[in-house]
Amino acid sequence: MPHSHSHIPLDDTAAADRTLVAILGGVVALIAVATALGMVLLWPSDVPHGPNPYSGANVSRVDGTVTSVQPFDCNSTGIGPDNTPMVEGDCAQVTVRLDAGRSAEFTLDPTRYVGGGMHSGDEVRLIRIQPEGQPPSYEFYDFKRGVPLAALTILFAVVVAAVGRLRGVFALVGVGVTLFALTKFVLPALLAGEPAIPVAIVGSTAIMLAVLYLAHGVSVRTTSALFGTLFGIAFTAAVGLAATGWSNLTGVGDENDHLLVATAPQLSLSGVVAASMVIAGLGVLNDVTVTQASAVWEMRALKPAARGWEIFASAMRIGRDHIASSVYTLVFAYAGSAMTIMLLITAYQRGLTDIATSEQIAQEVVRTLVGALGLVLAVPVTTAIAVGLSGSGGAGRQSRP
Incomplete structure (x- = not known):
């Protein structure tokens, strides 16, 4: 005052x-x-306003919790296209329990897995892609930080x-x-x-x-x-x-x-x-x-x-x-x-x-x-x-x- x-x-x-x-x-x-x-x-x-890449008819975002992270060799040599440097190491197969009760799987590239890391219990947001007449596939979008x-x-x-x-x-x-x-x-x-x-x-x-x-x-x-x-x-x-x-x-x-x-x-x-x-x-x-x-x-x-x-x-x-x-x-x-x-x-x-x-x-x-x-x-x-x-x-x- x-x-x-x-x-x-x-x-x-x-x-x-x-x-x-x-x-x-x-x-x-x-x-x-x-x-x-x-x-x-x-x-x-x-x-x-730019187009929202996640607003298509067959694309959506879903939330879930990581239940399993299984690393595997994905032949990442550290050299990408045009000799650009990339992270060398394993990829990971990640299983997520979605909030809707279903289960989803996606592959995490070496940059995200080796550089950033992911663990069981992490809350994540995924991109759900389901073309008409086909089963859905999932990609990692980001961690939930709310x-x-x-x-x-x-x-x-x-x-x-x-x-x-x-x-x-x-x-x-x-x-x-x-x-x-x-x-x-x-x-x-x-x-x-x-x-x-x-x-x-x-x-x-x-x-x-x-x-x-x-x-x-x-x-x-x-x-x-x-x-x-x-x-x-x-x-x-x-x-x-x-x-x-x-x-x-x-x-x-x-x-x-x-x-x-x-x-x-x-x-x-x-x-x-x-x-x-x-x-x-x-x-x-x-x-x-x-x-x-x-x-x-x-x-x-x-x-x-x-x-x-x-x-x-x-x-x-x-x-x-x-x-x-x-x-x-x-x-x-x-x-x-x-x-x-x-x-x-x-x-x-x-x-x-x-x-x-x-x-x-x-x-x-x-x-x-x-x-x-x-x-x-x-x-x-x-x-x-x-x-x-x-x-x-x-x-x-x-x-x-």
Whole structure:
């Protein structure tokens, strides 16, 4: 819950507070209206949908539990067609008790059996293929993960609510708003061929408007963090778009990208790469701007008579530490998301320069650098905005809006 600090209740200070709040309220309202208008203009009207390969008349998905795994030699030599490397080892004949009570069998290839493993008791999902007049055959589709994922989600929500209390609950609501905005606006709009950067900016602004005020309360302090965050969004979008073109990032890095282009031919994958730079850094950007605004407010509350440059210098000392840790956070997050690709490239014994300039790794490198640039510059900008707003009238107050 927002808190307040008591200061000398001078009439001119109170009047200045009210004026500041009114001005900021108007600015935030204009931003919200512009964002809503942008969403209306960019709202997708014709989202392409690819064919579902498992929706045919003779194809369906069924669930079951593994009851037996019997390995056998399937003559896998480790060399596939065109001399491509494959996993060498046994295949496995797997028996599954279906939820409907029947039994099914399928063959697991060496990649799945040796590399991934399967054991009795595993819950799996199979593809059932039954041409007309013929008995059904089954293929492995995936493991069932609903229960562990739901359990982890519930545990996460309980811990956040218990530790963060009401603020934690509002943060969870903000996560829901974020997922809603991404799945209902940003992703469909990109698929429909709407311009990627405007979609990313409008979607990110809408998310930040909701998340910041939900998680941190309606206050001048939060508004200063919002302004710093919007600067970071705009800067990242502009530099991300320029860097994508300059680096010749096409967005076509693997088979999934080819499939996506075939499904949505009007989609610009290079634009999606630039848009992802804006969205990927939102969490860390929000973190540093809120921290800087809070640091300024607390310092102003402790030393209400301090000059603006003194507060700015003190807050920036905190900001520099936060910049260092946040940049590491970005690097580790992107390195983790590309870990499989990096392992494969390393196994091929390619040089560092060759690795860094490949399409898939270059995307992560540029995304990291652009996100870090926006993050670093948002720190002094947010700090300056917070110093100015906290010193206008009632220093250190959590005045609305």
